[in-house]
Amino acid sequence: MSSHGEPIWAAQFVRHEDDPPPVSGAKAFVQLRGRLLMATARAIHRLSDDGSSWETLTREVSRPLAVIGDSLFVGDGDGVHRSDDGGFTWRRAVWGLTNRRVPYLAGVGGTLWAGTGAVHRGPRAAIYRSDDLGESWALTTANPWGPDKGPGEVETFAASDGNVWAYAEGAVWRYGGQHGKWQELDGGPFDNGLATYRGVLHAVEQGRLLRLDAATRTWEPPSSDARELLAARAAAMLTTRDRIYVGTEGQGVQVSTDAGVSWADAGLGQRSVSVLYEYGGAIYAGSPPRGGAQRLRSGAGTWERLNRGDGHGPQSTPSVVTLGERLYALDRHDMSASVDHGRTWEPVAGPATNVVALPSAYGRIYEATRGDGVHVMELVGRRWRDSGPVETRLAVRWVAAVGGVVYAGGSDGGVHVPVEALRPARHSLARLRLPRGRVLSADDRAVVFNAPGGLIRSIDGGITGARLPKPAATINGGAPRLDSMYVATGDMGVLRYDEGEWTPVNDGLPTLDVRGFARTGSRLYAAAHGAGVFRARERTLGDATLHWEPVGDNAALGEATAIAASETMLYVGIAGGDILASANGGVSWRPAGSLHDGMDPRGLAASGKQWYVATDAGVYKLSATGQWEVVPLTPAFIHAAAVGDGVAYVLTDSAVYRASGPDGSWARTPYDARGMTHIALLGGSLYASGKYGVVHRMDIED
Structure with a gap:
């Protein structure tokens, strides 16, 4: 009670x-009331008193973080939120913030700065300031980047010489003067990260550390002897009393003890480090999205992984x-x-x-x-x-083999697998995790789905993926090739995705009704209904524009409804139920079976030495005795x-x-x-x- x-x-x-650790990737660090706070993708954590673990303060809020006095601020796609009790309760602080997509916050003295990102068909990227702890905001710039350009978001703030500096997509900007205006500095393009070292602003220009001459506002090397470049592009910068640390893209942390004249490897090699922070004499590093948090104690030679929760966080x-x-x-x-x-x-x-x-x-x-x-x-x-x-009598429209598991798509949009695939002995097999989508292609590198929201290329079985816009066509198959994506359609032939657009690649195809692709080695084949099977060739070596040429002279190939390939064989399904096979790239074909009752093959898939046929009456496989067996799904x-x-x-x-x-x-x-x-x-x-x-x-x- x-x-x-x-x-x-x-x-x-x-x-x-x-x-598993509660920290998937540290994105920001701040100090509040003498305690270290860390923002990850979905939560804010606080370092325990003994420095060994993290307490989860609140979920569903993340980077950016800023602190002024005893107030904590976070930004998100809905503006800025303020907490006065250490992150336990929050209230919105958005009055005057006309652009509420806030990817970066910074507290500089008693002023809170918000860098906003561009909104599609909405406000452009801008910079706001608040001098009353977020109670009200003032726009400090009316598009300083000119009428025709602007960065997607402001990423870093720094202060020196009474000025505030901002980094945005390769450029450094200064806010100051009697009327408080933003001016872009010469030089660049710059890497991410700004920091003040011994009272002077420093930035990295394509791997070279530079410092700003306050009188001329021009960039110069830290000394005439400074010729050594960083090991990779900079992603973050931190300065202490006698050191400069730079987090890089893919090469860990670099450190300089001579003001940037030379650089040494400080550890975390092969990692991208985008957050650096000093607390309690130690250096903390963050490596989103899954690198967690790392700590380098004073005098220690190696970093320690700091990702353990203390059991008090909400779950x-x-x-x-x-x-x-x-x-x-x-x-x-x-x-x-x-x-x-x-x-x-x-x-x-x-x-x-x-x-x-x-x-x-x-x-x-x-x-x-x-x-x-x-x-x-x-x-x-x-x-x-x-x-x-x-289900044994399911109308199936496609079938595909992914990681040793066969997937079948019903005419009602459902995705099924053979019952035997879910037996405990097979749970070590890779599973797809993206439902309500058709598998267009699958290999050792990626799976391509035709999902309701577009085409998705995933390297983790459908948990995440890169999305492509869907062409306005009936898609029957897909194939990544030469760093491009090709789809077989029922009304537009073969389409290639390039620079944000789908373009036809139908040279040599006599019909636009293409039922699917198959690949053996580096060769790509297409089944064109009413015309036969065609093989793709580049017009010139390395050219992604394809020319299609027919293979084989079997008249039945003109009624092809599906195509698939194993490591050495091509298979084609023919209207009426016949299956043809070729062991020489389509030059010659032999009968490989015939479905009973004249069922049309809707799709073909090979898994190991077994191959499967999708029909209007279920999925069938050919037994060792040459008999067709229905596959329970x-x-x-x-x-x-x-x-x-x-x-x-x-x-x-x-x-x-x-x-x-x-x-x-x-x-x-x-x-x-x-x-x-x-x-x-x-x-x-x-x-x-x-x-x-x-x-x-x-x-x-x-």
């Missing part, structure tokens, strides 16, 4: 000793359930268990590590995952078993689960499945679930949340 007699929650934090725990006498909590997509009512927690080994929902009912826990299907744990024995919906991407008395539901990319009874099989409900994100049971109805805040209801039938 509170002091006012009101009931309150007792908090239990789900953390254990081998937790996102989206699900807590009970099974028997145990509590189970979903934390960071992993599970933890407690046998003492939440006072202590231990990690629980499960069949998957990307859990999105963890409901429980009638002595079972249902584990819904993103990429690993559905699993159930029984109270008796506490062992996991696979328990996902199974299960949805890999589960977005939510809801369980009640005697019934369970799971939400996938495209459908809702229901299981009656604890051991009942799953059945697809008739409701379209595309765009749904969560489900919940209430009374006799199932509710689902969708786009734009809409909640849908499905009445449950017995």
